[in-house]
Amino acid sequence: MVRDYVNGILSSDKFILSKTITLVESTLPKDIKLAQEVLDKVLPHTGNSLRIGITGAPGVGKSTFIEALGNWVTKQKLKLAVLTVDPSSQYSKGSILGDKTRMGKLSHNALAYIRPSAAGSVLGGVGQKTRESILLCEAAGYEVIFVETVGVGQSETVVHDMVDFFLLLLLPGAGDELQGIKKGILEMADLLAINKAEGENESNALKTKHDFEQAFRLFQKAESNWQPLIVTCSALTEMGIADIWDYIQQYKSLTQLNGYFNRRRQQQNLSWLHELVRYNLEKSFYQNATVAQALPAIEQEVLQGRQAAISAARQLIEISEPFKRNDPTR
């Protein structure tokens, strides 16, 4: 059984890959266990892709952009997987068909694999499942992986921590289109692409590009030694798309040469280990029956300032029996 999955993935069988990602996304213990066994087996075949995060507010033309850049990537004879991370958007409500429809050309491209995330998952879970999905896609031979987020929630930081390159899509007309983008995201971007820079939008897009270039000069230089780029493009006319791919290649060369690429991957692995531990500890804690029962009232006390957070935390930890015994401060 495990072997069938492993063989299917390693032979790049899209159907088996999808089935395995479904296992990864499952909440059933037996599915999770099976998925983990498969993951352990394919691990030596992972890590060989370029992982690219693509984010932007709704209306920025993300699907069209991903289609345009994706088709260019596959024209380079590279295998591309597109994963979406978004616990709240309309695309993630289980509508795989919806995602395939919005990326029509790409979904019929033999070199491309499109996988929307399952609906209703919590953020930590989405992050976890997406990281595992990345590994599975890599084992299936995908050389480029796009991780798409909608750019309005907390998922960008999570995605930023699992990719090599982070691309932020904006519209011409500086300022307004950032309304939906969470603070701090701008400073995370390795490349900022101002989309829809076609027709009468063109001069506006160039002005926006100039404004952001000025702003980015004020930002701290990244540890990667990469100076974030601001470009205009049109996913519709494909203007600038090939250049964006070139820039991503330049980033890869630079950071592989200066060692940042691998160092960052290693750090991501290690952070991920500790995040998983934290996620599991918190899950166990808050699912503890006594804690779950007491929590709402305690949270209200703290919200209203009637109880100090520190004493509330102590109270919660004390009522959660199994943790208490292990508390070194006692």
Next chain:
Amino acid sequence: MVRDYVNGILSSDKFILSKTITLVESTLPKDIKLAQEVLDKVLPHTGNSLRIGITGAPGVGKSTFIEALGNWVTKQKLKLAVLTVDPSSQYSKGSILGDKTRMGKLSHNALAYIRPSAAGSVLGGVGQKTRESILLCEAAGYEVIFVETVGVGQSETVVHDMVDFFLLLLLPGAGDELQGIKKGILEMADLLAINKAEGENESNALKTKHDFEQAFRLFQKAESNWQPLIVTCSALTEMGIADIWDYIQQYKSLTQLNGYFNRRRQQQNLSWLHELVRYNLEKSFYQNATVAQALPAIEQEVLQGRQAAISAARQLIEISEPFKRNDPTR
């Protein structure tokens, strides 16, 4: 005993306040317990200050700035407490004298209380202790609290989450002086003060101000509805210091009127509860003897990509006996 501390704090006795903060900063269980009891008792008297985070890279003139703004605050007949948060700087190596020396005037001001953080604390601990110190200072009647960080590490996010207003100090000459400031900090600032704007620096400071004004237009509007301000000042000549205090008052009025001020305080309380729970869960977990012994080798495996983070996390959780029994996924 508890009563003596409580009475001392409520009567604004600086010596007792310092002794209590020392208890808060202690790692001895009996000190922690005593500190908690004191904190619980004084809690009804907390929350009435304006909490201001002040950050900036070394060399930006932070001490002089804090002296200048602090003296202005006390001239308004307001009682001011200055707390430093910085697990790594030279100021925090237990040298209370050092801090008092670098803020000479303020330390002799009867309305001011200066307290550097204890040396060697871990970040989570510093955050925890500083929040408790804020509450103690409030109970002692301090109406304005400065929380100072050095601006180069992770402490800014921690401090940002415990204050009402976040002020970032920079030097004239855009760009370079941000070298030491962590990414994302810029977008957190409610006010950016370009210090040392005196003499021949003045025109350069105005240019820097202009550059940052342009950049800040591209940022997302804050939930507070406050448009972050960029100002020039000179802590040395006190130019601009009174204006900065006015702006902070404007921020307070605006956000108290639109409800953001209290909403943010409540959210901070609640986040803090969950952070404390997490901090304690992780501490217990990583101090578990089996986990502590196995961790270094497992971390290496994960760093090198030889083991998936997910299986490593599972392995660690399984060997930590008390947690295992509570794991709902089993």
